Each structure stands twice: as C-alpha cells, then as structure tokens.
Amino acid sequence: GAVVSQHPSWVICKSGTSVKIECRSLDFQATTMFWYRQFPKQSLMLMATSNEGSKATYEQGVEKDKFLINHASLTLSTLTVTSAHPEDSSFYICSARADRANTEAFFGQGTRLTVV
C-alpha cells in the first residue's frame, strides 16, 4: 500500500508553546488529508478534513484557531497545535487519500503529544 509518513512520532512540549506535526504522502499525491485525535482506549475522532489549496473543514467542537491546518501541496499537510495545554495531550493521526472517490485512506504512524 501507499506510504504516509508523520513526523515527529513523539513530542513533549511546555504548556503555552506551539507544536507542528507534519504529514507527508511519500509515493502518491493526496487530494484529501484528514487529521484525527485519539485518546487512550478510545476510537479515532476526526478533527478536520483538508483539500490541497483550500481551507480545512473542521468538525464541530474543534477550534480552528487552536489547531491550524495547512495543506499547501499534494504531498504535505501540517497540523499546528497553538498555545498547547495539558488537555491537548493526545495521539494525533493523519491520513491521506489519493482522490475524492471512495478509496482507501492511508494512515501515518501517529504523533504522541505530551504537554507538560
């Protein structure tokens, strides 16, 4: 299957700082990228959907000013957690899909964010 690379795998940051997470599709062009958050022993919750070159669509309850998403190219999307707080500590996962039709979405390996 196609490869989606997420970086970093694990990050620890101080409360009040910002953290950027990168999601890259390595061997295909991702028309659509998705960002999920997963708390321990829970399912994946969609945060936002981004299409290359346009603004991300955020799910209800997700603060767009706090979770900045940029999808500047067909192979790269970034999620920036601004002014992070301990409650933002979670496992963040991106996925990418090659086209808009019903096809498989490939997942990155996830980023564990710990805010201290």
Added chain:
Amino acid sequence: GESVGLHLPTLSVQEGDNSIINCAYSNSASDYFIWYKQESGKGPQFIIDIRSNMDKRQGQRVTVLLNKTVKHLSLQIAATQPGDSAVYFCAENNYGQNFVFGPGTRLSVLP
C-alpha cells in the same frame, strides 16, 4: 468471551481459533467500509475493504461480511495468531466524505 463496559470491548480467542469481530454502523447511506487494525502506539493499518454493492469479500485469512439491512459489518479472522492481537476498527464512508470510525474492539489471542 466478549465484554462491553467503560473500557474498550475485548474479544479473547485461543490461538488457532477463528475470530469474529462485529461492528454496527450508523449511516444507511454509507457505501464504502474498511476494517483497520491498530497496534499500540501506531497508526491504523488497512486490513480489508468492501463496497455497498457487495455482501462478502475475502482476503488472506480475513473475510468481511456486510449486512446493509441491519447496518452490520463483521470481520472474520481465520486461524487467529498472536500477531493478530490489536484493536480493530470499522470505518464507514459516505460518497467520498470523511471516514467515521466505530468504537473499536480489542482482540486478545491466548496461547
């Protein structure tokens, strides 16, 4: 056995037995479904998919069954192995929109 509570539902099976993991989906308009496997600390890994014009699809050691009448999806794993221990999620997709994930089931393979 299977248990549901505050924690993730867990299915325990003996090594070599067949596993059946069930999922109820919510949207009758969903037309594409995927089963994912997630190991601890890792992102979900694609197992098998099925479109709504099918009711069964087979892969290597895995079979997915779709019952649109009752909005039910199941994943059958033949000859379960220790490496199959993980959390399994079903995901539904509606006309190319985002994927909605089920709550997940933890599969534990007993030696």
